[in-house]
Amino acid sequence: QSGARINISEGSCPERIVTITGPTDAIFKAFSMIALKFEEDINTSMTNSTVTSKPPVTLRLVVPASQCGSLIGKGGSKIKEIRESTGAQVQVAGDMLPNSTERAVTISGTPDAIIQCVKQICVVMLESPPKGATIPYRPKPASAPIIFAGGQAFTIQGQYAIPHPDLTKLHQLAMQHPPFTPLGQTTPGFPGLDATTPTSSHELTIPNDLIGCIIGRQGSKINEIRQMSGAQIKIANATEGSAERQVTITGSPANISLAQYLINAR
Secondary structure (H helix, E strand, C coil): CCCCEEEECCCCCCCCCEEEECCHHHHHHHHHHHHHHHHHHHHHHHHCCCCCCCCCEEEEEEEEHHHHHHHHCHHHHHHHHHHHHHCCEEEEEEEECCCCCEEEEEEEECHHHHHHHHHHHHHHHHHCCCCCCCCCCCCCCCCCCEEEECCEEEEEECCEEEECHHHHHHHHHHHHCCCCCCCCCCECCECCCCCCCCCEEEEEEEEHHHHHHHHCHHHHHHHHHHHHHCCEEEECCCCCCCCEEEEEEEECHHHHHHHHHHHHHC
């Protein structure tokens, strides 16, 4: 219907990339149909839910890093103008996507605001083409750790926990057959992950030049890792003459392994 070429990357990954190619009007038509489809999904999922405020439609665009500067504009002027004229929220990720020279640009709002926003982003991208070679982002298959919570299975993707329906089905089947018990409910001889799980400590050494990306601006990243993992994380002060910092992680074995994974992912 839109007349655009649409390609969807292969399906063995938790994330897939939809590439839309064509003249700008075909792109807007395709994007408006996608935005409306997403809104339909939100409406459907809200019919049986208790949530009263409707979440916005959110799209993550993948943009070559060399074009992000033009999109942000001098001192953030362009992105501010796009936010104000369209009413959409626009955020450009600070880091490049793994193994690529592309960054994620997240836009959210009403379908109408998103379409207007995509129009303006397309104009910027046409005016300032990418410089140098672009290494495209390719999502990795899910070999990520799996977390079971509230009867659902999640895989960790970057900083998000993504629900995994196939594993959830397996998990629910397993729960119907003893000796499995849901996490946190203990039965004799089968300790679940609850408050009685013994806590232990694990030490890591991290090179000084990488410690900044783990701590994040004003401690934002390390706090996020503490919250997501539920582990206590202490970073020792730099010692003179040493190129490494000592990091101590304390918590249950599950907390520790999640904290370690999140630190490695950073």
